[in-house]
Amino acid sequence: MTDLKTLRKQLTEVDMKIIDLIHQRQSLSKKIGSIKRKEGKPTRDFLREKQVLELATSHAEKLNMEPGVIVDVMQLLIRSSLKTQEKARVKAEGQGSGRSALVIGGAGRMGNWFVEFMKSQGFDVHVADPNANSETENTFSNWQETNDNYDVTVVAAPLRESAAILSQMLAITRTGLIFDIGSLKAPFKETLKQMAEKGMQVASIHPMFGPNTDLLSGKHIIFMDVGSDQSLEKVQKLFESTTAQKIKMSLDNHDFAISYVLGLSHALNIAFSKVLSASGEKKDLLSQLSSTTFKDQLGVAKRVTDDNPHLYYEIQHLNKYSLKTIAELGQAVQEIFDCVDKGNEGDFVEMMKQGKSYFSDE
Known part of the structure; x- marks a missing residue:
């Protein structure tokens, strides 16, 4: 044997x-x-x-x-x-041969993704970020220390900082192609439009993926025209050689959709995490007992809570549609509570049927 x-x-x-x-x-x-x-x-x-x-x-x-x-x-x-x-x-097929790019906020997680992405296309990439090591070559603590000679500038700072940066760029008529990657557009929507009206090369995108993404297949990028068609085409061309799915959307529709896509999903998982945290039950024990649904939900909630809480607050607080979405979530939870409290099986079943109908491919 x-x-x-x-x-x-x-x-x-x-x-x-x-x-x-x-x-x-x-x-x-x-x-x-x-x-x-x-x-x-x-x-x-x-x-x-x-x-x-x-x-x-x-x-x-x-x-x-x-x-x-x-x-x-x-x-x-x-x-x-x-x-x-x-x-x-x-x-x-990179677009950057012989060209330069500045990534503002390049020391952040998503900013660093764009640093590496632009480098992979052959751009000479510089970084402006107060959290970056300013002693490193081609790194600045403040974007205003840089020369106005970049072919492309990526604004990858937090939302409120991005709003201030874009306003300052508008005031000095910054040259070169400029685009932001913000999760919301309301904080600087009007500024973007004013930049375009002033003849500046400006566009706006929202990459619907995280900083750990190494393959864009199956990932989405939302492209928004702010009044400069040629600028939008130039930004789209940067992603032409990737397998990302490109979606065009108006600035006005973006934040409403994001109140569900990000706002609702974030709120749901933050609430889920808060309930578990307040339950007194040990995480390891619940993980051992978890069903498939609970295990999947744990994974999603952990990814949410591991992320930047200040960014998640901005996504909720700065979106005028967020309160409506959160109120709808609260109403749904209350309806579930009422069904269980009053023994109303019929309405409970109907809620699940409505959900099934929504997700049906028919």
């Missing part, structure tokens, strides 16, 4: 072979990505992904293996390939 040590040795050898094959797959993926670029084909091919997963599922079934496990593995490999191809395309 083969002993445990021998079997583990054999298992390790198999693991090393798997890693070697993954490396081989990555090398092939790079070559495929290069051909896609030369032929003008998009990075992501949904039909090909479907074929890969179907073939993997079929082969797993022939080997009497659990198809779900194999599909999970293949999806990880596909994601890795997409990330490799996307980075190569951004570098190859």
Whole structure:
């Protein structure tokens, strides 16, 4: 009978072979990505992904293996390939060769994402941030210390600071392409429009992803025209080589939609976390007892509470639609309370049916 040590040795050898094959797959993926670029084909091919997963599922079934496990593995490999191809395309088709960019707020998490993104496109990137090490080359503690000769300026500061920065830029008619990445637009919407009316190159975007994002496939970026079509096109071109989904929206509609997309989801998870925190129950115990729903909710709530609380406050406080959304959430909770308190099963069931109907694909 083969002993445990021998079997583990054999298992390790198999693991090393798997890693070697993954490396081989990555090398092939790079070559495929290069051909896609030369032929003008998009990075992501949904039909090909479907074929890969179907073939993997079929082969797993022939080997009497659990198809779900194999599909999970293949999806990880596909994601890795997409990330490799996307980075190569951004570098190859980058808009920054011989050009300079300033990222205001570049020491922050999202600001740093844009620093690295602009660098990957070949831009000579400078950072202006009071929290940055000003002794580092091309780093300033205040954007007003910089020369007015940047091709692109990204305003990635907190919302209230961004409002002040954009107002100051308007006053001095700052040159070059300027765009903000704010989660809300109300604090500086009018300033953006005045900048455009003054003939400044200005646009506004909202990246709907976090600073840990390393692949833009499946991620959304909202682009807003503030009155300068050419400026918006230039900003969109920066993301042309990525697999991000680009959405155009008016400034006026943006904040209303965000009151649900961010405002409601944030409020819900903050309330969820507060209830758990006040319950006196230990986190580890609840995690051990968690159902699938509770476990998923814990993960989302943790991501929310791990983020910047000052930013989350700004997203609620500076959006004129937030109170309406929070009031609607409070009313829904009260209706659930009343149904449970009064034993009204019919209304409780009806609420769940309304939710099911909303999420239905029909």
